[in-house]
Amino acid sequence: KKLTVSLDHCQYPIYIGKGILAKLPEVLQEAGMTFRRKLFIISDSHVAPLYSKQVQTVLEKAGYEVGMAIVPAGESSKNLQQLEHLIGECLRFGLDRQSVIIALGGGVIGDLAGFVAATYMRGIPFIQIPTTLLAHDSSVGGKVGVNHALGKNVIGAFHQPMLVLYDVETLNTLPKRELISGFAEVVKHALIWDPSFIKWLEQNSEELMALHAEKISEAIYRGCQVKVAVVSQDEKEVGLRAILNYGHTIGHALEAVAGYGVYTHGEAVAIGMAGAVRLSTKVLGTDKQVVVKTEKLLHAFELPTQYNPSHVTDELLLQAMKRDKKVRNDEYSFVLTSDLGSVELVRGIHEEQIRTILQE
Ligand code: NAD
Ligand code: ZN
CATH class of the missing domain: 1.20.1090.10 (Dehydroquinate synthase-like - alpha domain)
Structure with missing residues (x-):
């Protein structure tokens, strides 16, 4: 199933289906990713052991250079310290403005990785690979950000993903x-x-x-x-x-x-x-x-x-x-x-x- 989001300044597809993680390279191709060869996966400590290998392998086979950072699972990772840490990881991996960040996880990862993408070098593209049901909400719409000690989601931006790929098979491991x-x-x-x-x-x-x-x-x-x-x-x-x-x-x-x-x-x-x-x-x-x-x-x-x-x-x-x-x-x-x-x-x-x- 495919759905298209049309906004004034951009347009992006949402793919939904069973087992479609394997199709990621084709989907990237379709989105015009021919010249963007460096990808950086951001995931959490529950999701990464389950799905990051599969994503990384399929992308590397398709010729992409793939980096990854894993943050502790949970809302408490959605903060400025993690943002700074992740930006350091992106720099060390050598991400530039032609690179793409991949958010692999639930709403916490979508918001956090999306905000890294919104702020890194004044903004680079990102892809949402939601792995929770709740993330059907958070992965669409472009609100990204982190929490402050005094309030939830108070530091953030609007940054639309370049595509959303929803493999419903990942929901089988969700508590x-x-x-x-x-x-x-x-x-x-x-x-x-x-x-x-x-x-x-x-x-x-x-x-x-x-x-x-x-x-x-x-x-x-x-x-x-x-x-x-x-x-x-x-x-x-x-x-x-x-x-x-x-x-x-x-x-x-x-x-x-x-x-x-x-x-x-x-x-x-x-x-x-x-x-x-x-x-x-x-x-x-x-x-x-x-x-x-x-x-x-x-x-x-x-x-x-x-x-x-x-x-x-x-x-x-x-x-x-x-x-x-x-x-x-x-x-x-x-x-x-x-x-x-x-x-x-x-x-x-x-x-x-x-x-x-x-x-x-
Ligand atoms: P989450 O990302 O913390 O995921 C919930 C838990 O499930 C975590 O422990 C995670 O590690 C684990 N998990 C995720 N996928 C899994 C899988 N496939 N198998 C096993 N475990 C898995 O939380 P969430 O409920 O997805 O999202 C909540 C966050 O989303 C909040 O921070 C909220 O502010 C944000 N949100 C944002 C928007 C938006 O528009 N940007 C909208 C709604 C919610
Ligand atoms: Zn909500």
Whole structure:
């Protein structure tokens, strides 16, 4: 399956399929990589032992000169120290402006390696090879960056990849909880955009959870389609792109307050979407059936819809949401839903309204 992202200043393909890692050289050829012969793989300590050899071998056979750096797995690698370290590795390997960086891993590696590519010698091209389900979201759209001690993703850039190659076979080694986390973003893409995708997810949840290759490719394809549709209308998030934050206002606050790692990103977003749809009934008068259906869909993918009060208090959550850049003069902004498959950014929501839905 192939999808094309078309932006004002660039265009790139997303390939999705089973066993397509082996086709990497052909895909590179197709992308016009004839004169770029030096490639540098950035991966993490879980993914590299599983897939880096295969990628390296197939590229070397095709005549590329391939270097590699491996960072410790986990969110804590997404920082400026790693950035500096990786830039050193790129320099030592002799990467120049004709070279290409390959991000091989989940969203952490995509964001980190993408930011290396965005900043190295004022920017060189990069390729995304996502290996988590969540990365169907992070590998498309061009947001790259690292964390600061005072905030997640606050140091970054917009830097679009030159292509995305998604081999769904890599998902077979993904821990179950990470897989489930990724389904939260798939469900999000359906909920914000596409009622027929929602129905399809309902009907296919069991096969998807079992990683049926064709179904999972289809889910990734449709999820990416939504992301591409939104990003191509608003690459730099001046308007529409904000809807991709559905479930993320509560979700980000929950991750921060509970302590990173207590909830996966997807679990937090699932709880956030359940909160947002409850809030929608109060603010927009959305039908209660939308709440029921949303929760049912999340549960079908074994995602939570409520947080454990022993992890966080409502007050701490509200405080964390207030620190969110979207809160102005005590008025919160939320992406809310009026019906399945359609959402909007609503400003001027008061703390009291949020308080009532948090523990509902
Ligand atoms: P991750 O990259 O940390 O991967 C999750 C875990 O799975 C890690 O331990 C990793 O080593 C392991 N793993 C990855 N692929 C594997 C495989 N195939 N087999 C076995 N283990 C594997 O996390 P993630 O959930 O993919 O991404 C989360 C990150 O993505 C966050 O930092 C978030 O900020 C970022 N993100 C960015 C965007 C964006 O638009 N740029 C969007 C959403 C999320
Ligand atoms: Zn997210």
